[in-house]
Amino acid sequence: MxxxxxxxxxxxxxxxxxxxxxxxxxxxxxxxxxxxxxxxxxxxxxxxxxxxxxxxxxxxxxxxxxxxxxxxxxxxxxxxxxxxxxxxxxxxxxxxxxxxxxxxxxxxxxxxxxxxxxxxxxxxxxxNTETQSAPLSKEDSTASKDEISTSINSQNLTSVSHNSPTNSTVKSTKFIYPDLPLTYTGLLSLIRSTSPDVYNFWYTKVTKRDLMNALSKAGVEPQTLDYLYEMISANPGNERNSEFLEAVESSPRFTIAQFMANQELYKRALECTSRK
CATH class of the missing domain: 1.25.40.10 (Tetratricopeptide repeat domain)
Structure with a gap:
């Protein structure tokens, strides 16, 4: 010693x-x-x-x-x-x-x-998908377009759901809309829903402030981000996508949740916003 x-x-x-x-x-x-x-x-x-x-x-x-x-x-x-x-x-x-x-x-x-x-x-x-540079450089880190581009599912919004059963014989329970402004409990009910109408509710009813309010109560978890990224990727043309990303990025614990979440989903979601 x-x-x-x-x-x-x-x-x-x-x-x-x-x-x-x-x-x-x-x-x-x-x-x-x-x-x-x-x-x-x-x-x-x-x-x-x-x-x-x-x-x-x-x-x-x-x-x-x-x-x-x-x-x-x-x-x-x-x-x-x-x-x-x-x-x-x-x-x-x-x-x-x-x-x-x-x-x-x-x-x-x-x-x-x-x-x-x-x-x-x-x-x-x-x-920065169209510029190449040395990897892991904090100032200039980029990736080629081929590396981060993923084919985006362009199906109709109502035909895609994060937790939708793939077997048509599975009986879907009636979707009960959560109260607005959205609470964290309401947010969880949306994430767990198997209804094909859930995404329509997101884009027609839930505002950026609703989502920020729900996440401010309990922070944001990696699985919540995965769900939101998948939802955004499933509806690439919607102008609300940027609002949803801005909402989660302003939430408590976002950085660590982002780190633990599915990065491929994040890349796909980012390409479906005006920030790409």
Missing amino acids: EFKDEGNKLFKQGKWESAAAMYAKAVENDPTLSAAYSNKAACSIHLKLWETGNSDCNKALESIAKGSLPSLETKVYWRKAVCLRHLHKDRQEWEETVKLGLQLDPKNEKLLEESMYIFTEIKNGAK
């Missing part, structure tokens, strides 16, 4: 290279010192040695018994996410790393901030 303790002293003094050397000696003596791997990764981040930092985080995660040190494990996931963001490699691994960390600590501010970086990349990539 003496090398690790010496490393901690040097780290506090901002001597990142010397501290990293001490942590390296510590894990050389005891490969199970997950905290030393984690601290060495922190030094690498300060030194902008992203590959080394990512490798140290992987070794730290390998040495941590699952569930035994949730606080340290969360910290390692965050440090790994930072390294992956700067490496501009695999966004899927970056997203998965943040998700694993948030499963341990859903309110971790650093991981939530990292999820915002990912959301920004996804959102920018969906908006």
